[in-house]
Amino acid sequence: MKELIKKLSESFGPAGCENNVRSLISDEVKKLNFEHYVDTLGSLIVKVGSKGKQRIIIAAHMDEIGLMVTFIDENGFLRFTNIGGVLTSTLPGTKVLFQNGTVGVIGQEKIKEPKELDFSKLYIDIGASNRDEALEKVKIGHTAVFMPAFHQEGNRITSKSLDDRIGCFVLLEVLKRLPSSLPNRLYFVFTVQEEVGLRGAKTASYRLKPDYGLAVDVTRVGDTPEPDFKMVVSLGKGPAVKIKDSSVICHSRVVNLMIETAEKNQIPYQLEVLEQGGTDAGSIHLSREGVPSGVLSVPCRYIHTPAEMVDLEDVENSISLLVELCKTSW
Ligand SMILES: [Zn+2]
Structure with a gap:
């Protein structure tokens, strides 16, 4: 687990220059034998299952600041x-x-x-x-x-660009753990240019015409010494189910499905209202005539610094929740 997170987060990939990250991810996808291709702007799209009724985009961005x-x-x-x-x-x-x-x-x-x-x-x-x-x-x-400087201290990892290589890692791990038969047609999309305006997700969702969208990204926490900043999300208390950020008000159908799935499977989760910031769901939900969308967030300290910090238990619980969501009818 740790080795792949290290490789992904240390990889060079500012927005518009994601090729190193993409080849690392596509090497992993090739080992799993999923059909995949690169779209016009450079996002990597992995197709999972061909029989299900609903088309669902699950997106994590490859680029970093x-x-x-x-x-x-x-x-x-x-x-x-x-x-x-x-x-x-x-x-x-x-x-x-x-x-x-x-x-x-x-x-x-x-x-x-x-x-x-x-x-x-x-x-x-x-x-x-x-x-x-x-x-x-x-x-x-x-x-x-x-400059990459990956470090693990107990259950916590610090590195540059865990925003959003940790999301890319979650998607890759979920791909490894999915059963062969699924109720939905899934498109795992590793997007480009999120950090400069959710751009890769915009063109990928236009192309894929999804019925639902889910972004997997990091979110801020309120558990560090900041007396004037109030936010309930903490490190180590499970993935966050986003309710709202500045790019999207998550669709209640998706939010409720995430909460029900977490509770049914006894996966810890937190509710997130992020006052500033956005994710790929901001683009996906406005695609074509609109796409009900949500966000699964990995709590992260020190976002957009050289030492972003996540908790490995949150990562593991994010993977479990996403696997269960993939196995559920939407
Ligand atoms: Zn991000």
Whole structure:
């Protein structure tokens, strides 16, 4: 279990550049002999079962947040913009990795007030002494991600991009555990470009015309020292059944099915209302004439930092709940 989570989360895959993650996932899917293909924008679609009545999309996104080079100065320092929701406060002193293996450190210009810290005050130092030397390693438009530093401490795992490689892992594990006969036609979709606007899920759902949609992604928790932030979701108390976030109000039919299935199978679960943030369900539910959709969330601390943290028991319970949902008539 741990090895595959490590490989997935350490893989390089900022939005728009998911090929490494996709080949890792498709290698796993090939071992399981499921029919699969890559759609026009690059999402990987795995078909499971051909007889069932309802067509259900189950989506997890392959991409992660990242940085893109916009300018290289005469001394070889790189300026950059964000790919997705990068928090400037996490950047100074952080190491980043480019696809070709180049490593940089993020430096920060002097500021008077913390609120002045925006992307214009930050740069990447790749150890080049001038522009030409920098250009030998990195070009305008190249992207970087947080330096991988996977670690397990007891039942908890920290790594970059558990958002949403942990969702990709859950989908892969569910594929391994499904019985041969199922009541629904399932499409496991590993989507591209979620972090920049739920884009891969949008085109994949248009193509697949699902009757229902379910996204598997991480969600915030309220169990860390933040006296002013109230949220009931905690690490280690089971997968969260999303009720609402800024991209979707989950369909009651899907929410109730998730709750009934968890209770019937004695799988712990939590109810989630996320005040800010979205998932692929935001796109799926607005596809064509509308698709009743829900979200199964893996609780995660420190989302969009180099050290996102999940609990392995939550991961295991997320897998169990999704297996049971796949075996249920929708
Ligand atoms: Zn995500």
